[in-house]
Amino acid sequence: MAKLNMVQAINLALETEMAKDESVIVLGEDVGRDEGVFRVTAGLLEKFGESRVIDTPLAESAIIGTSIGMALAGMKPVGEMQFSGFSYLMVHQLEGHASRFRGRSLGEWNVPLVIRMPYGGGVRALEHHSESREGLYSTIPGVKVVIPSTPRNARALLLAAIRDPDPVIFMEPKRSYRAFREEVPEEEEIMEIGKAQIVQEGSDITVIAWGAMMRPAIKAVDEIKEKLGKSVELIDLLTMNPMDGLTVAESVKKTGRCVIVQEAPKTMGIASEVIAQINDRALMYLEAPVKRLTNYDVMTPYFGREMNYVPGQENIYKAIEETLNY
Numbered sequence: 001m002a003k004l005n006m007v008q009a010i011n012l013a014l015e016t017e018m019a020k021d022e023s024v025i026v027l028g029e030d031v032g033r034d035e036g037v038f039r040v041t042a043g044l045l046e047k048f049g050e051s052r053v054i055d056t057p058l059a060e061s062a063i064i065g066t067s068i069g070m071a072l073a074g075m076k077p078v079g080e081m082q083f084s085g086f087s088y089l090m091v092h093q094l095e096g097h098a099s100r101f102r103g104r105s106l107g108e109w110n111v112p113l114v115i116r117m118p119y120g121g122g123v124r125a126l127e128h129h130s131e132s133r134e135g136l137y138s139t140i141p142g143v144k145v146v147i148p149s150t151p152r153n154a155r156a157l158l159l160a161a162i163r164d165p166d167p168v169i170f171m172e173p174k175r176s177y178r179a180f181r182e183e184v185p186e187e188e189e190i191m192e193i194g195k196a197q198i199v200q201e202g203s204d205i206t207v208i209a210w211g212a213m214m215r216p217a218i219k220a221v222d223e224i225k226e227k228l229g230k231s232v233e234l235i236d237l238l239t240m241n242p243m244d245g246l247t248v249a250e251s252v253k254k255t256g257r258c259v260i261v262q263e264a265p266k267t268m269g270i271a272s273e274v275i276a277q278i279n280d281r282a283l284m285y286l287e288a289p290v291k292r293l294t295n296y297d298v299m300t301p302y303f304g305r306e307m308n309y310v311p312g313q314e315n316i317y318k319a320i321e322e323t324l325n326y
Helices: 006-020 044-048 060-072 084-098 134-138 151-163 211-228 245-255 270-285 303-309 313-324
Strands: 002-004 024-028 053-055 076-080 114-119 144-146 168-173 182-184 197-200 205-209 232-236 239-241 258-265 291-295
Touching (some): 006 024, 006 182, 060 084, 076 151, 084 114, 134 144, 134 168, 134 270, 151 168, 168 211, 211 313, 245 270, 258 313, 270 291
Parallel strands (some): 024 053, 114 168, 205 258
Antiparallel strands (some): 002 182, 197 232
16 A cells, blocks of 8 residues: 555545546646645646646635536536635635525535635644634535545545535645655545544543544543553544534443544534534533633634644643543
């Protein structure tokens, strides 16, 4: 198996699906001749041509508007928002059209489009380039929201997203783009959208994370095991909407304790919905309050203070320790 970073794995998924299915179209700002701002679309223009790898104007609303039209005409567009911080210009068409066609047409029409967007902090970027807004997109009925955490699950989930019959927001943690490599099988893998993954089984406490927060969470869990000898069950949420509340609840029923690690600000985030799912399904099994470790309710600071703002291994460790000792 080849060892790929996340950029290479996403590129492989796009190339694989474009070679297999002529209806798959890639479009976005600089995705063609410049091969994407992070080089995710490298080589695609040369292989598939200008009719299938389309450089668009600097207009996010045009990217999704065109994608909606393509999807309704039978194509499978994969649009790129160069940074998630600029994606809000497309929200009206996502909410007002893409998410509603299935219901509006009583199931006769669907909109199979994917919008990819790099998100999150940790790369010393400027304002509008580091936010984590998965909670915002997860509030839109009819839209699925997926966040990979490793090269392997990035390829498998993007293939699933492209083949999904409904709109999928595919948020890519750019802090993880080139941070590490992972073996990715030669044969095709598809992961189910809407299903969380138990990365490590345990019996004393459940830790839930997603995206770029998985790596510090793994390190903190290893440290807990080494220093305290505790058994931690680690869950990668992978899909924000629809959320796999059943896997979360079954884990909490087993461990009785839970810590959620979220890169986004605290209020109205995905962690809040995870807690609600636990309350609905496993409240009577809890031995301690569910703790959520998040960013602060402020805009992402400039890079000089950025890493003090994003949860890291040290404060994840403390959150787990406090919950174990409750």
